[in-house]
Amino acid sequence: MKTLLSKPWIWSFLGALVVFLATIAFTRGVGTGGILTAALSLAVFTVIVGTGQMFVITLGPGNVDLSLPANIGLASAVAMKVMDGNDAMIAVGLLAALGSGLAVGVANYLLIRLLRIPPIIATLSSSFIILSIDISYGRGLQIKPPPGYADFTNIQIVGIPILAFVTVAFSVGAAIVLSRLVYGRSVLAIGQNIRAAWLAGVPVERVRFLTYALCGALGGITGALLAGYFRGASVDIGNEYLLSSIAVVVIGGTSVAGGKANVPGIWGAALFLVLLLTMLNTFGVSPGLRLVLTGLIIVGVITAAGGQKALR
Amino acid sequence: MKKTAMLGALALVLMSGTAMADTSGKKIAFSNNYAGNSWRQAMLKSYAAVTEQAVKDGVVAAADIFTTADKEVPTQAAQIQNLILQGYDAIVINAGSPDALNGAVKQACDAGIVVVSFDGIVTEPCAYRVVVDFKAMGLEEVEQMAKFQPQGGNLLEIRGLAGTSIDEEIHQGILEGVAKHPEFKIVGSVTGDWDQTTAQKAVATILPSLPDVVGVVDQGGDGYGAAQAFAAAGKPRPTIIMGNRQDELQYWKEQKELDGYQTWSASIAPGVSSLAFWVAQQVLDGRSDIPHDLMVPYLAFTQDDFEAVLPTIEKGGVASHEYTLDESKAAIAANM
Numbered sequence: 001m002k003t004l005l006s007k008p009w010i011w012s013f014l015g016a017l018v019v020f021l022a023t024i025a026f027t028r029g030v031g032t033g034g035i036l037t038a039a040l041s042l043a044v045f046t047v048i049v050g051t052g053q054m055f056v057i058t059l060g061p062g063n064v065d066l067s068l069p070a071n072i073g074l075a076s077a078v079a080m081k082v083m084d085g086n087d088a089m090i091a092v093g094l095l096a097a098l099g100s101g102l103a104v105g106v107a108n109y110l111l112i113r114l115l116r117i118p119p120i121i122a123t124l125s126s127s128f129i130i131l132s133i134d135i136s137y138g139r140g141l142q143i144k145p146p147p148g149y150a151d152f153t154n155i156q157i158v159g160i161p162i163l164a165f166v167t168v169a170f171s172v173g174a175a176i177v178l179s180r181l182v183y184g185r186s187v188l189a190i191g192q193n194i195r196a197a198w199l200a201g202v203p204v205e206r207v208r209f210l211t212y213a214l215c216g217a218l219g220g221i222t223g224a225l226l227a228g229y230f231r232g233a234s235v236d237i238g239n240e241y242l243l244s245s246i247a248v249v250v251i252g253g254t255s256v257a258g259g260k261a262n263v264p265g266i267w268g269a270a271l272f273l274v275l276l277l278t279m280l281n282t283f284g285v286s287p288g289l290r291l292v293l294t295g296l297i298i299v300g301v302i303t304a305a306g307g308q309k310a311l312r
Numbered sequence: 313m314k315k316t317a318m319l320g321a322l323a324l325v326l327m328s329g330t331a332m333a334d335t336s337g338k339k340i341a342f343s344n345n346y347a348g349n350s351w352r353q354a355m356l357k358s359y360a361a362v363t364e365q366a367v368k369d370g371v372v373a374a375a376d377i378f379t380t381a382d383k384e385v386p387t388q389a390a391q392i393q394n395l396i397l398q399g400y401d402a403i404v405i406n407a408g409s410p411d412a413l414n415g416a417v418k419q420a421c422d423a424g425i426v427v428v429s430f431d432g433i434v435t436e437p438c439a440y441r442v443v444v445d446f447k448a449m450g451l452e453e454v455e456q457m458a459k460f461q462p463q464g465g466n467l468l469e470i471r472g473l474a475g476t477s478i479d480e481e482i483h484q485g486i487l488e489g490v491a492k493h494p495e496f497k498i499v500g501s502v503t504g505d506w507d508q509t510t511a512q513k514a515v516a517t518i519l520p521s522l523p524d525v526v527g528v529v530d531q532g533g534d535g536y537g538a539a540q541a542f543a544a545a546g547k548p549r550p551t552i553i554m555g556n557r558q559d560e561l562q563y564w565k566e567q568k569e570l571d572g573y574q575t576w577s578a579s580i581a582p583g584v585s586s587l588a589f590w591v592a593q594q595v596l597d598g599r600s601d602i603p604h605d606l607m608v609p610y611l612a613f614t615q616d617d618f619e620a621v622l623p624t625i626e627k628g629g630v631a632s633h634e635y636t637l638d639e640s641k642a643a644i645a646a647n648m
Contacts, residue, residue, distance in 0.1 A: 034519065034521075035520045135348070144559075232559060232628075234508065235348050240510075288475070
């Protein structure tokens with residue numbers, strides 16, 4: 001029990017469990033299965049972008065990707081335009097979205113490296129450029145996804161969306177990369193002390209380049225998946241991921257100061273955020289109070305998770 | 313009698329003639345705070361179409377559009393101050409806040425500039441406000457619902473952007489409608505932000521715990537998302553009030569062909585931007601009898617006429633109506 005409580009990710013799962021129990025207590029058990037299915041369906045997207053953001057944040061103070069919402073919006077339009085409602089083009093569309101996201105990630109890194117702009121400013125300004133490209137490229141082009149693709153994003157096996165299985169496999173992969181591969185260890189080393197990492201022979205700039213490119217590519221994939229699930233691309237489809245991609249990283253127990261990452265915590269935090277929305281919607285809380293409660297509860301969970309550290 | 317009519321016609325010709333002469337040297341700016349969704353895109357397109365023609369015809373000298381890079385109020389306030397310095401004669405505004413821009417708007421008025429706000433209006437008394445009767449729209453949604461679901465039942469309400477006057481007015485209209493039709497009961501209320509994605513997500517989270525829902529009353533832009541959420545949850549399709557978006561009307565058409573699905577659609581026409589432009593032009597023309605608060609009707613479609621308009625809306629767009637000068641005069645006259 002004590003070892004379990006010392007895991008930084010346990011708090012996000014506990015938070016998710018508490019809001020879930022509160023919700024089904026309120027509904028007296030009505031729709032329990034449906035609530036879980038909806039939560040899993042919506043959480044997968046946050047998990048994927050959150051994982052990308054986690055790698056970036058782990059690089060150390062100041063590293064963050066604020067271009068994710070615009071990146072996701074553009075990739076959703078690219079994917080739907082390439083697929084053009086044709087089932088045979090699904091794979092090509094996914095690759096195009098991946099490419100679009102990758103290009104955004106690479107552009108972000110180039111801004112940071114060549115022009116020496118701090119990542120916050122660089123990714124924020126690139127998001128304005130991407131948004132403008134998206135508006136001119138995607139205007140009036142709300143193309144619907146091919147039927148086969150739209151169905152795929154909604155397939156469930158005993159109430160569990162197939163995308164959730166895929167995303168769990170992805171998370172396992174991300175955890176292995178982080179803890180076993182040279183690249184993942186390098187990200188952690190840079191986050192702990194960039195100078196020490198450089199002196200130890202870590203190719204700092206190459207690792208940073210790979211990390212921003214990876215985060216961009218994951219944003220691109222998420223854009224394509226969202227366009228399938230929400231039946232169409234739109235400019236603001238990724239808006240909520242500006243805040244939530246960072247929130248799940250922090251709630252999930254990854255250090256904002258960098259050098260300490262946590263993959264399972266992202267799942268707990270993503271489920272927590274969706275279930276929190278479910279709970280407030282079910283309780284019928286007024287919109288203003290809803291925002292206040294969301295803020296307070298997130299602060300509460302982060303404090304609980306951080307409180308452990310202070311005890312040591 | 314005939315003579316009076318002729319005199320009247322002559323007076324009209326003279327009036328329109330002087331209108332040309334009086335405003336042909338005037339410059340009108342459009343200050344817009346957001347362009348990122350389909351409604352705003354349609355709004356800008358309508359405005360550009362009408363004003364380009366007006367400039368070509370020599371009605372005004374210039375009608376430039378300025379959109380801020382972010383949704384921030386200070387940015388728009390600074391933008392309005394720039395427009396004052398650039399010497400525009402009138403500023404049409406879709407404001408990011410009803411009261412936070414009042415300072416900048418007052419400065420414009422004091423500089424002798426005509427300010428006309430619409431959609432996102434400003435409360436500063438010196439400005440003109442072109443508003444849609446959203447409360448009537450909310451009320452009519454429930455009236456229509458009573459026609460399609462005469463037995464009544466449970467309703468799900470999807471609200472718009474929290475804190476805006478539009479969201480509150482539609483909501484009040486819906487409440488009034490439900491009070492009038494006690495056979496309906498609102499069993500759930502979620503925030504959809506007039507956005508398909510947000511609405512689908514919100515409905516998906518609340519749906520499993522709700523009893524059977526016969527109808528969805530909403531604010532436009534959220535109908536298609538609501539329909540997707542019901543389908544994904546495997547729940548029977550309720551009567552969903554639509555909001556004039558292309559995807560909503562397309563869904564309606566598909567369902568109608570499938571089994572005669574019936575509903576109703578209403579929203580504020582993005583082309584109301586062109587009405588705001590004509591109001592500014594009319595004030596510059598010397599008309600002092602125009603009330604500062606102008607109420608215009610919402611744009612609605614029924615089972616019989618929505619299919620006629622559907623092909624004219626581009627994919628991802630919104631049904632719109634661009635005002636001509638004469639229609640604008642009529643709209644103004646209806647408020648006097």
